[in-house]
Amino acid sequence: MAVHLRLTRTGRHKRPIYRVVAADSRMPRDGRFLEILGIFDPLKDAGLPELKQERVLTWLRQGAQPTVTVKTLLRRSGVWKQFETEKAAKKKS
Numbered sequence: 462m463a464v465h466l467r468l469t470r471t472g473r474h475k476r477p478i479y480r481v482v483a484a485d486s487r488m489p490r491d492g493r494f495l496e497i498l499g500i501f502d503p504l505k506d507a508g509l510p511e512l513k514q515e516r517v518l519t520w521l522r523q524g525a526q527p528t529v530t531v532k533t534l535l536r537r538s539g540v541w542k543q544f545e546t547e548k549a550a551k552k553k554s
Contacts, residue, residue: 466520466527468501469494478502481510481531483520501534510534518544
């Protein structure tokens with residue numbers, strides 16, 4: 462089973478709120494998911510996602526592939542840099 466970290470849309474008409482979820486790649490966008498990892502509200506001024514960092518890192522370590530948009534959000538929040546440094550340290554050892 463290929464796991465992707467991606468966004469699912471919630472909210473009302475013209476007021477989107479997105480959940481960052483771990484989901485099977487074969488499921489539809491707003492379909493079944495494995496775990497909710499955070500929330501992203503693009504209408505807030507900061508535009509930063511609220512993430513469960515440890516759970517996101519756990520899924521990344523297990524091989525989950527983030528979509529382009531989720532990867533951008535992970536970079537903004539600093540989680541992606543933490544994952545890359547862990548990966549580099551593991552490779553160096």
